[in-house]
Amino acid sequence: MHAMQYEITLPADYDMGIIRKRVADKGHLLDTYPGLGLKAYLIRERGLDGSPVNQYAPFYLWRTPQGMNSFLWGPGFRGLSADFGRPAVRHWLGAGLALGEAGGGDTGRGDTGPGEAGPGAEGPTTATRETVRLPEAADPAEAVEQALAGLPAHPALHTAAVAVDPSRWELLRFALWRGPAPEDVPGARYRVLHLSRPELDRLPAGRHW
Structure with a gap:
């Protein structure tokens, strides 16, 4: 498993409805993408959930490096780079995965309206990321063992992952939640506009070595 994220920080007065429409129009294109465990289409909005910025920040769990490579060198990422400029792409080696109670029966659609998740949606609605x-x-x-032992056990948990960037010796904890993320979970908070999860069920739960 490989974790990946890029962050596109937008102007303070940017109309985030543009991002919502983009996800509503294009999010489904990765719903069956080979080698992809999941892609969470994430946003942060200035002044909400403690965010100082407007940001589009998709997060990926890849099942295969071939899938990740085909995305990065393919038309999807090329189109995003043409629209927003090529972002730096962060990458972590997967160390473990937990599938929560709220992920059961998820069809992969996290949106209830035009590209935005909401209460009662089938998929996760919020995410947290701590590095x-x-x-x-x-x-x-x-440190990795402790992080795996500390993966949240919460009825609202959809999916949680632990990963490491050994070039920086940085530990990542990422979680998707159905409904608001618990207040005691640290890290940046995101809204989930859509979830593509074509091969999430093929990612092994638990420790990845």
């Missing part, structure tokens, strides 16, 4: 730099003296294996 932590591991101190030089820290044992990375121990």
Whole structure:
């Protein structure tokens, strides 16, 4: 499993309805994409949920490197780069995955209106992402084990993942939630406009080594 995210920060007065329409029009195109575990179409809006910025920040869990490569070198990412400029793409090696109670029976559609998830939707509606730099003296294996042991067990949890960027020794915790994310979960908060999850059921739960 490979985790991937890019963040497109937009002007403070940007009309986020443009992003909502883009996702409503194009989000379904990855609903059957080979090698993709999931893509969460995420946004942050300035002044909401503590966000200082407007941002479009899709997050991916790839089942295969071939799927990730075909996306990055293919027309989808090329089109996004043409519209917004080519963003830096962050990448983490997957260390573990938890499938929550709220993910059962999810059809992969997280939107109730034109591209935006809402209460009662079939898919997740919010997401959290926390990144932590591991101190030089820290044992990375121990930190990963602790992160896996601390994966949330909550009735609103849809999916949670732990991953590591060994070039920066950065630990990532990412979670999708049905309804508001629990207040005690740290990290940046996002709204989920749509969820594509073509091969999520093929990603193994638990530790990935």
